[in-house]
Amino acid sequence: MIVANYVAAALLFVLGLYTVLTRRNLVKMVMGLSLMESSTYLLIVSLAHRPHSTAPVLVEPPPGRTAQQLVTGDVADPVLQNFCLTAIVIGVALTAVFLSAVVRIAQHYRTLDADDVRGMRG
């Protein structure tokens, strides 16, 4: 089941990259980057998975389990889930910066076509 997650993450990443490389519309490129970003979340959360484990919320053990079971590794890896949270926070900030740059470009160049936004080249 977790292999399916890896495959899905890889597909999403490639799909996002394909969008970034082939779409000239700047908003579509930002969407492609968001897709790539989501794929990394999926990959990281899947890496944290351990068979028959529960969520790493250690306030008190879930019903049917003792605290001892949790200590011996019966929870998903919390470090990787922390990664994911950090990456999401960074991603939100990035998307905001991205979109404000796109708005500015649209105002200056009156276009969203990346081929027309080429003031500097060579």
Place this chain on the structure above:
Amino acid sequence: MTPTTLASLTPLPVVVPLAGAVLSPLLAWWSLRLPVIVSVATTAASAAILCLFVPTVLHGKVVSHYFGHWGPSHGSVLGIAFAVDAWGLIFALTTSVVGAVLLLYTLSELGHLGPRELGGYAGLFQLLIAALVAAGLTADIFNLFVWFEVAGLASYGLTGFFLERPIAVEAAFKILVLTTIAGFLILVGIALLYAEHGALGFGALRHSLAVQVSSSDRIALGLLVAGFATKAGLMPFHGWLPDAHTAAPGPVSALFSGLMVNLGLLAIVRLLYQVFPLHATHGLGLLTCLGVVSALLGALLALAQDDLKRVLAYDTVSQMGVLAVGFGTGSPAGTAGATYHLLNHALFKSLLFLVAGAIVHRTGVTKLSQLGGLWRSTPSLTIAFIVGTLSIAGAPPFNGYVSLGLIHEGVATTGEHVVYGVMLLAQVLTIAALARAVWLGFLRPRQSAYENEAKARPGMLTALAALAALCLAFGVLGEAALSRLMAPAAAGLLHPHGYVKSLLAPPVARVSPVVVHWSYWERKELAIVVVTVLLGICLVPLYLRRDEPHAVTALRRLHSGSVNDYAAYLSLGAILVVAGFALR
């Protein structure tokens, strides 16, 4: 000072500029110049705190500190550590000292802006400097990624600082796309490493990697190197670099080129030398390949540019290549020389970009074909630019002579004659590119006067004089700097046991020393300098008289300005680098 007290000071060089970054936008409403003055003070304070580490660290010790005292227990490490070794300390000190000089310069050049602009500018500038200093000190790979992103966010804001200029926003979008993709590569690389080893600290990772380097680790290293090479501006990951430098204000270009791109190289070098066992991967060979390509093509492109700041920006690509080749040798002379060159590059490239920024800002002319005759109107700027050019050219007594000589010696000891030849060719092209800029922009007579004169102000002159003096000082005191500063840094890289030990058993560990032999007046190196400078200068009239060579035209056509193309080059480079690491 006891080692424990010293260790507890490690977060301060980062915390002080971070606090300044938060305060600056608020202070701007109180007094217009206050945010920039505060930022000069915080960066200088950061440098002063770092100086406290100098006696201990440069005597071959590593000082480490775990945040919240989450140190290693029962052999496993959960906490985030800062570890100060000679390599990181030189990087961090260079950043904070040059950063303070750049901010001093800003005060004089951009002092006429409004409170919103100045506050935001000072805040982002300090944020970037804090991120770079932290990246130099951190000993945790995920923490390094976070500082990479912080530096990235600050750099996006600074690139698009002149929001009213279309090219500034365009450049901001390009740097955003490329750095974001690089961030994904790094994040995936870190996740793969963690999944395999269950560790993020450099010490614990090294401990685990010393046992075995699996193929998933190699792929992870490939992704990490590709991601950080984007930050370093190595080819083919460099698409963002020339545009970002062209569009940003002069001091920001200097900050990007002199300091920020070093972050990528710092991370690559830490990973290859201190985290992964040096000979378990093809790391050094691949780094040399990237370096050779960047050094040669970057210099060639610099020669062909008409925009003054683009000449310097492509030269940065070339110089990063030289640094990569130096670190790629894996020899004491090569690594010490590359560390030295990193410091020197920060000094002379900042100097050159400040001069270029002053000229562009004052006269409003950016193109070399329209410039000229600056020697008459502003001799001080001309002298500063020529000092920078001589430093890059490696002419004694300036600083480039020592570091380039060491890198050449390092390459010679590896016996790679092709690399050696390409390095010399790149050196000739670099000299030609800058000599062409000096001739066209400064020395060539110009018929009509400028609409706005490029007069230099006292604050600007102080900053330029400080950088020029440092260029000269690090050239004259070459041998002392080498044995006191660069040899300990090379030792820390070549013998990482001390670094690892300080992390696994904090707070202090000793590094076994490395001796780098070098004599200032060696005939071979002097001959190389004379020949390359003469060839470079002779190339200028030849190049100016003839049409652009087909190879250069083709190369320039590849730099189409389309962000899709640059992302494609990045992806291609990443695939090649990952394949290079995975195959063995």
